Amino acid sequence: MTxxxxxxxxxxxxxxxxxxxxxxxxxxxxxxxxxGKAPASAAARVEFVQGAPTARPKxxxxxxxxxxxxxxxxxxAPASSAVExxxxxxxxxxxxxxxxxxxxxxxxxxxxxxxxAGSDVELRRLRRRPTGAVESVxxxxxxxxxxxxxxxxxxxxFEIHAPGAVASVRGTTFDVSVDDDxxxxxxxxxxxxxxxxxxxxxxxxxxxxxxxAGKGVVLDAKGRLGAQRTLPPAPDLSSxxxxxxxxxxxxxxxxxxxxxxxxxxxxVARDEALHEVVRNGRFSAPHIQFPPLDDGVYTVGVRALxxxxxxxxxxxRRIQVNAQPVxxxxxxxxxxxxxxAETLExxxxxxxxxxxxxxxxxxxxxxTRPVIDEPRxxxxxxxxxxxPLGDYQWRVASIRTxxxxxxxxxxxxxxxxxxxxxxxxxSALDVLDHNEQPTLTWQATAGQTFxxxxxxxxxxxxxxxxxxxxxxxxxxxxxxxxxxxxxxQARDASGLTGPFSPPRRxxxxxxxxxxxxxxxxxSDGEPINRP
Numbered sequence: 001m002t003x004x005x006x007x008x009x010x011x012x013x014x015x016x017x018x019x020x021x022x023x024x025x026x027x028x029x030x031x032x033x034x035x036g037k038a039p040a041s042a043a044a045r046v047e048f049v050q051g052a053p054t055a056r057p058k059x060x061x062x063x064x065x066x067x068x069x070x071x072x073x074x075x076x077a078p079a080s081s082a083v084e085x086x087x088x089x090x091x092x093x094x095x096x097x098x099x100x101x102x103x104x105x106x107x108x109x110x111x112x113x114x115x116x117a118g119s120d121v122e123l124r125r126l127r128r129r130p131t132g133a134v135e136s137v138x139x140x141x142x143x144x145x146x147x148x149x150x151x152x153x154x155x156x157x158f159e160i161h162a163p164g165a166v167a168s169v170r171g172t173t174f175d176v177s178v179d180d181d182x183x184x185x186x187x188x189x190x191x192x193x194x195x196x197x198x199x200x201x202x203x204x205x206x207x208x209x210x211x212x213a214g215k216g217v218v219l220d221a222k223g224r225l226g227a228q229r230t231l232p233p234a235p236d237l238s239s240x241x242x243x244x245x246x247x248x249x250x251x252x253x254x255x256x257x258x259x260x261x262x263x264x265x266x267x268v269a270r271d272e273a274l275h276e277v278v279r280n281g282r283f284s285a286p287h288i289q290f291p292p293l294d295d296g297v298y299t300v301g302v303r304a305l306x307x308x309x310x311x312x313x314x315x316x317r318r319i320q321v322n323a324q325p326v327x328x329x330x331x332x333x334x335x336x337x338x339x340x341a342e343t344l345e346x347x348x349x350x351x352x353x354x355x356x357x358x359x360x361x362x363x364x365x366x367x368t369r370p371v372i373d374e375p376r377x378x379x380x381x382x383x384x385x386x387x388p389l390g391d392y393q394w395r396v397a398s399i400r401t402x403x404x405x406x407x408x409x410x411x412x413x414x415x416x417x418x419x420x421x422x423x424x425x426x427s428a429l430d431v432l433d434h435n436e437q438p439t440l441t442w443q444a445t446a447g448q449t450f451x452x453x454x455x456x457x458x459x460x461x462x463x464x465x466x467x468x469x470x471x472x473x474x475x476x477x478x479x480x481x482x483x484x485x486x487x488x489q490a491r492d493a494s495g496l497t498g499p500f501s502p503p504r505r506x507x508x509x510x511x512x513x514x515x516x517x518x519x520x521x522x523s524d525g526e527p528i529n530r531p
Contacts, residue, residue: 039127042108042134043088048276051101053115056080058092091126095119097143100291102267102277109134110150111158116267117280119143124161131155144177144282179309182221187231187310188213216310231312232304235259240300240317245411247323250279250293252300255286261304264288265311274301274316293321325354325398327413328380335416338496340423341387348380348396351410356399358409365393365415384420391419424448424490424498436509437477440486444472447493458485458503481509 057078083095083103095115097103103115108128115121125137133155138145140162149158149172160176162184172191178184188211211217211228218226239257244250254264266288267280278298279290282305298319303311328348333339350357357380361372371392374382376399393415400408427443444450450469454476456462464484467474474486485503492498 039129039135041091042126042128042136043090044105044107044113044123044126046083046085046087046089046103047106047112048104049083049085049102050276050278050280051098051117053083053095053097053101053103054080055083055089056094056096057090058094089123091123093123095121095123097121099281100279102280104275104277107134107136107158109136109153109156109158111136112148113138114146114277116144116146116265116282119145121145129155133157137161140176140178142178142180144175146173146175148173175311177309183309184219185216185308185310186211186218187216187312189231189313214313216306216308218308218310226308229306229308229310231310232261232306234313234315235261235264235302235304237300237302237315237317240319242318243320243322245321245323247292247326247411250290250321252288252290253286254288259286259304262307263305263309265303265305267301268293269299269301270296272299272316272318274299292323295321295324297321322411325400325408325410326351327398327410328357328396330396330413330416333418336418338419338421338494340496340498341389341420342385342423342499344384344387344418344420346380346382346384346394350380351398354398354400354410358397358399358412359394360396360412361387361392361394362415363390363392367393367395367412367415387420389420389422391417393417421492421496424492424496426450426488426490426498426501429486429488429501429504431506436481437475438506438508440474440476440506442472442488444490445492448472449491451489451491451497453487453489453500454479454506455485455503456482460485460487460503476506476508479508483507 059077080094080096083089089095089105095103097115097117097119099118101117105113105115107113108126119140120142122139122141124139125135127135129135131154133153135157137157137159138161140160145160147158147160162176162178163182173189174191175187175189176184177186190213214231215228216231217228220226235254236259237257240252250268252266254261263282263284264286265280265282267274267277268290270276270278278293281288281290298321300317300319301314302317303314305311328350331347331349332345346359346361348357348359356376356378357374359372359374359377359380359382360367360370361384362370371387372382372384380396395412395415397412398410400410402408430441432439432441440452450472452465452467452469452474453460453463454465456464464479465476476484484506486506487500487503489500490498
C-alpha cells in the first residue's frame with residue numbers, strides 16, 4: 001500500500017535576512033532570562049542512530065589572562081566519539097553523519113529533528129529558561145535536517161540556522177538543506193509560512209511572499225531569494241514490487257515504476273512510522289542501489305525532488321526482504337547450453353550452513369507448473385536422461401533448518417536456460433574395397449563433422465590413426481596389413497559432440513576366400529592374407 005503524508009499548520013522561517021512567519025510582524029525570538037537566573041541546559045536525546053555518526057562536545061571556554069600572572073594552560077580540544085542510541089547530546093555538540101548514516105533526535109520541547117546522510121550539524125543552543133520555555137537552535141553547515149516541531153508554547157524558540165539563513169518556526173513540518181554550492185532550500189510540508197525582510201533597510205527594498213504547505217523557496221549563495229515554487233507531488237509507488245531477494249544489493253528502480261522526477265530522497269526504515277531509518281540518501285539517477293538489508297519487513301519513504309532540489313511530500317511503501325539463505329551457485333550446464341539428454345546433469349555448489357537444495361525445471365520459465373520439482377535434494381546434482389527434447393529453464397534455492405525448527409527456504413536464483421537436443425550420432429558404417437586401401441562411408445545430417453579413430457585393439461588403447469573429417473567418408477591408406485578397429489564421433493553445426501560409435505572391425509589387405517565367399521581362417525582364427 002502506498003500513502004502520502006500531508007497536513008496544515010503554521011510556521012515561521014528566516015532565510016538570508018528574509019523572515020518566514022506564520023503571523024503578522026513576526027521576528028526571530030530573542031527571549032531574555034529572568035533577572036538573576038540563568039537558563040538551564042536542555043539536552044537532546046538520541047532516539048535512533050544508523051551508521052557511524054560522531055559527536056564532538058563544545059570546546060571548553062578559554063580563561064582570560066590577568067596581567068602579571070602566568071597564562072592558564074590552553075584546554076585540549078575534545079575528541080569526537082560515536083553517537084549511541086539512548087545517549088544525550090549537550091549544547092555546542094558538533095554532529096557529523098556519514099553518507100550511510102542517519103540520526104533522529106528528540107529535543108526538550110518534544111520536537112523531532114532528523115539529521116540525514118552526509119550532514120554536518122551543530123547543536124548551537126539547547127536551553128530551558130526559568131519560565132520553563134525551551135530554546136533550541138541548530139546550525140546546519142552541510143547536508144539536510146528535517147524538523148517536526150511540537151505545538152507552540154509561550155516563550156519557546158526553535159530555529160534552524162544555515163549559511164546566510166535561519167528558520168524560525170511555530171509548530172510545523174519542514175526541512176532545510178544546504179548543498180555543496182552553498183544554496184539553501186526550504187520545503188514546507190505542513191503549515192503556512194510568511195516571508196518578509198528581517199531588518200528595516202531590507203523592508204524598504206525587498207519583496208515579501210507567503211509559502212503555503214506544498215510550496216518551497218531557494219536562497220542562492222549570494223543571498224538572493226528565488227520565486228516560490230510548487231513542490232513536486234508525492235510519487236506513486238504502487239507499481240513497485242513488494243518482495244526483494246537480492247543478497248548483494250537493495251535495488252529500487254524508479255524508471256521501471258514510471259516515475260520521472262529530477263531526483264529522489266529515499267529512506268528505508270524498520271517501522272511504519274519511519275523512525276528507525278537504516279538506509280537514506282538523495283539521488284539524481286532513477287536506478288538506486290543501497291547496501292543489502294537483513295531479511296524482514298521494511299517501509300520505504302520517497303520524496304520527489306524538483307530541478308532546484310526542493311523535496312515534496314513523502315509516499316511510503318511496505319517491502320519484504322527475503323535474501324537469506326543465499327541460493328547456490330550454478331556449475332553446469334553453462335547458461336544457454338545445448339546438451340544431450342543421456343549426458344545431462346544439473347550441478348550447483350551448495351551454500352555453507354545449508355542442509356539441502358530446492359531444484360526446479362520448467363518450460364518457458366513457467367515455474368508455477370514445473371516439469372521437475374525436487375524440494376529437498378541433499379546434494380545439488382540431478383541427472384535428467386529421460387527429459388524430452390526442448391528448451392528449459394532451471395533454478396535453485398537453499399534450504400536450512402533454523403535452531404527453533406521448521407524450514408528456512410531462501411530465494412531462488414535467477415533461472416538459467418538450457419536446451420535438450422538430439423544426440424549427434426553416426427549411422428551404420430559401410431566398408432568399400434576390402435583390399436589394401438578400404439574406404440569407410442556412412443550417412444550424415446547437414447552441418448555435421450566427425451572425429452575418426454583407428455586402433456589395433458577394441459579398447460582403443462593402441463590408436464594408430466586419428467582424423468577430423470568434414471565429409472562422411474574416410475579412406476584408409478598406407479597401413480600395414482591386418483585387423484583394426486574403427487570408431488566415429490559426430491559433431492553438429494553448433495559444436496555439440498556425441499558419443500563414439502561402437503567399435504567396428506576393419507581388415508586391411510585382401511584375404512583368401514572360400515567358394516562360398518567366406519574368409520579362410522588359420523587355426524588361430526585369423527584370416528589368411530592373399531599372397
